[in-house]
Amino acid sequence: MIESLFDYIKSISDIVGDNEKMFVYRGENKEYPIPCVPNIFRESRRLEYINFEKNIIHKIRSEGFDNETSYLLTAIEAQHGGFPSRLLDVSFNSLIALHFAVTPFYNEKEDVYDRQDGKVYVIEANNLYSPSSLEIEELYSNELLNNHSFKNEFPLFSYSYKMLDYHTKNSRIKAQQGGFIMFYGNEFRPLPKSVVNELTIPCLSKKRIRIELEKLFGISNAFVYPEMNNVANRFVNTLEKYSQTGLSDKGDLNNILESFYQNIDYCTKKIVYEYNKYKGHLNRLSVYKEENNIKGMTKYCKQNNILINFVDLKKDGSPKNKTKFYKIWEKEISRSLKNDTIIPEVIALERYLIEVTMDINLSKRYLVDENKNKPFDEKYFDAKVSKFFEMLLCNQYEILSLVLGNIDIELMDWTNIFKEYGDV
Known part of the structure; x- marks a missing residue:
């Protein structure tokens, strides 16, 4: 139970400690029956229409919202525009995740969820890949966008997922130090409990933590949705964490x-x-x-x-x-x-x-x-x-x-x- 920013930092430190493993973080401003679910798995239309995911990407391009040739990079842009995808937003910054656990989306009232507990999930990042990787792009475009592919139809592969490093495609992802978890399958299977730690942010602590985040670290909605930031140093530091195994x-x-x-x-x-x-x-x-x-x-x-x-x-x-x-x-x-x-x-x-x-x-x-x-x-x-x-x-x-x-x-x-x- 996290009642202050100090409690949160101490808890994160206890979990991560001197661990050589890499962790990503996800904040959810209320407790869901099943946490950490990509929004497309809440959409029954995805299975009703064979090319539902691919058609979303084509529509985005036809409307001029994106001119990428990569399906995956367009999906990343779509994800941050509120479109459904099999990508789950995470952050490499634990304070950003805390912000999302205590603050709703910028177009909602700041205290709209202040009567519900928030959650931060600390997730062990195994097998990290670059979203610009040709292998990852082929996996996404040729397999995961196809409902009838082996990767999607084979039931056991619903347990598979890939961790994607963040991409400097737009300033919002830069500011949020955002990465993604890309899930396989036509049916959703939760992340293994063994790689997830859960922290609860009591509803009565949300306002206090919002104030502390902005006062001490300048983190607010104005910070996490800007058009700026340089992340070159982090690129260099995380390259060695990329997975060495093929797909x-x-x-x-x-x-x-x-x-x-x-x-x-x-x-x-x-x-x-x-x-x-x-x-x-x-x-x-x-x-x-x-x-x-x-x-x-x-x-x-x-x-x-x-x-x-x-x-x-x-x-x-x-x-x-x-x-x-x-x-x-x-x-x-x-x-x-x-x-x-x-x-x-x-x-x-x-x-x-x-x-x-x-x-x-x-x-x-x-x-x-x-x-x-x-x-x-x-x-x-x-x-x-x-x-x-x-x-x-x-x-x-x-x-x-x-x-x-x-x-x-x-x-x-x-x-x-x-x-x-x-x-x-």
Whole structure:
């Protein structure tokens, strides 16, 4: 929870620290059910009309808004003009992202979203590319603008994306130090949790932070939408971060598998962390019980947001019926803690595994279809993807079984979920 510019800078510093990795930032001035979604994936017309994305670019050129020969560079111009695209705006400047988290677009009232919390997403920038790269331009124009291309139709490639460095095409992108994340696929898949850190900007802090940004750094709407700025120094400093790998279908598949591994490993570690926190709370409460310190126990619950609404409390926070409280506290508090800490993380991992497993099975179906052009066959896919994912699931299952072996958690019935997808 970020209540001031100082809080924000400290939090960013804690995340980035001495890390050699590069990060990009995205600010959203309210909380969306799914964050970091390119606007074209909210447009059903994209799939209804085969050339919807390409036609947007042609229309922009025909109206004289852009004279580029590159589809991608025109799309970048269109993105900043409010047109839908599969590009997601990000910034290489964390303060710019904070500005967008507390300030609406320049044509809206400054405080229009001041009753809603803002969000800043700190995203690890893997495989950075230049938007002027010929490979990236060919990928975008030949594959991603075509609904029926392998890159878009192959379900597993919906997990693929490319990070694009910012381009000095117009002064607005320069001022915002803006880059882009270019998503593959006809269906949107969120960025892996393992590469995203989330910071919340409480609605009551937005006005204060807007003032601090302008006073201390001169960042306001007048700054982020100008026709100026020189970014030559940054060009030189980031060239070494550009990806050294080419753009191949098998290379993308390797990147996706690495992303799966990192994301599942991250989710597993998060569950283990929540479990340790859960056990720590129970151990501390047991000490209070042994000391017969019921006031200390209820105070500890209140300080740590542990629900104890299963008993009636006095005004001072202690239970009216101590005998009843001691009789059922361990069971009820354990259940409350489990529901608030461990279970949400298990559900999040479970949903992710179900989604990925379904996409793997759909991808295998795609490879069996004789009418599709494919860069690799089902045999390669089984050896590369299916076995890897099976091994990954088994490893994580063993870890979680050891950690959560004595915790009662009801999981989904995968049999019913996958009965139409064949063997799983």
